[in-house]
Amino acid sequence: MIIYGVALLAVCMLAGVIIGDFLGVLLGVKSNVGGVGIAMLLLICARLYMERHGGMSKECEFGVGFWGALYIPVVVAMAAQQNVVTALHGGPVAVLAAVGAVGICGVTIALISRSHRGEPLPPLPDEPVAPAPAVAHAAPAGGR
Incomplete structure (x- = not known):
């Protein structure tokens, strides 16, 4: 449920x-x-x-x-x-955590973008392969 x-x-x-x-x-x-x-x-x-x-x-x-x-x-x-102002007055831990999180995210995104080859992953073995969608061709411009 x-x-x-x-x-x-x-x-x-x-x-x-x-x-x-x-x-x-x-x-x-x-x-x-x-x-x-x-x-x-x-x-x-x-x-x-x-x-x-x-x-x-x-x-x-x-x-x-x-x-x-x-x-x-x-x-x-x-x-x-x-309360961000209170967190900043409380000590540098909040600033270090924020800078560290942004740095880790930036490095992770850079690594992922450099390792991606632009090809989709192959389908899992238990998933059926879907047929490619049909592409409709447009009528020529100005013609009937």
Whole structure:
């Protein structure tokens, strides 16, 4: 059922928030540190585990996929609540984390773009090969 996928997400979200709060206490920050990101990583790991062990039905996968599609708006909404000025006054950790994240993303994108050869990946063995779409030819300009 779809509700199982939503329940799986809720469990992962609660665990992520608890771990994020615990990391905030360990780092001496009065905030949740990465709770939503940890929750999404837990959701990915739980989904992969359940798929490998036969616990993920199509309906459950639909519930997980539904909330996975809402991930970016949720992160944007949560980030809007953070006080950037307080984080910058609290120490250089926020600046180092931001610069490090941007640097890692830039290097990763550069590596991916240099390794891509421009050819699509071959289809998986269990996927049927779809026929190429037919291209409609336009009538010559000015002719009847």
